[in-house]
Amino acid sequence: MAAFTLKINGREHQVDVDPGTPLLWAIRDNVGLTGTKYGCGVAQCGACTVYLDGQTVRSCSLPVSAVGKSEVTTIEGLTSKEGAAVQKAWAAHDVPQCGYCQSGQVMSAAALLGLNPKPTDQDIDLAMTGNICRCATYVRIRAAIHSAAKTLEG
Known part of the structure; x- marks a missing residue:
């Protein structure tokens, strides 16, 4: 387990998870934002799509450790x-x-x-x-x- 600070929808969230934990599960289970869905778990269906610094990514296959200081935007934070x-x-x-x-x-x-x-x-x-x-x-x-x-x- 490791502590990570994730900036999601303009707010910082502290999560204590294994570094290999997919971003999807940190968003849903640790932060409590459930709009982003789990579909396939292998980045093929798109249900888990979020933005990472404005670029679409599949959060089911992106480890929390790869997020760094990037801004994550979920469907709940889509204000454009x-x-x-x-x-x-x-x-x-x-x-x-x-x-x-x-x-x-x-x-x-x-x-x-x-x-x-x-x-x-x-x-x-x-x-x-x-x-x-x-x-x-x-x-x-x-x-x-x-x-x-x-x-x-x-």
């Missing part, structure tokens, strides 16, 4: 204009079915729009690769991202 537009579009397009993958999907979609405010279908498909929706709402996801992009355009 892109995040707000995506969440509004998600509701408008009835994207969530079971909802399990949604936090990872929203995090990835907001990151895409932060980098590319006018994505094509191909841009969306590429950016969202690795985010698996077991309910297969991919058509709605793409439509919601286009809608969020139009909202951000003004």
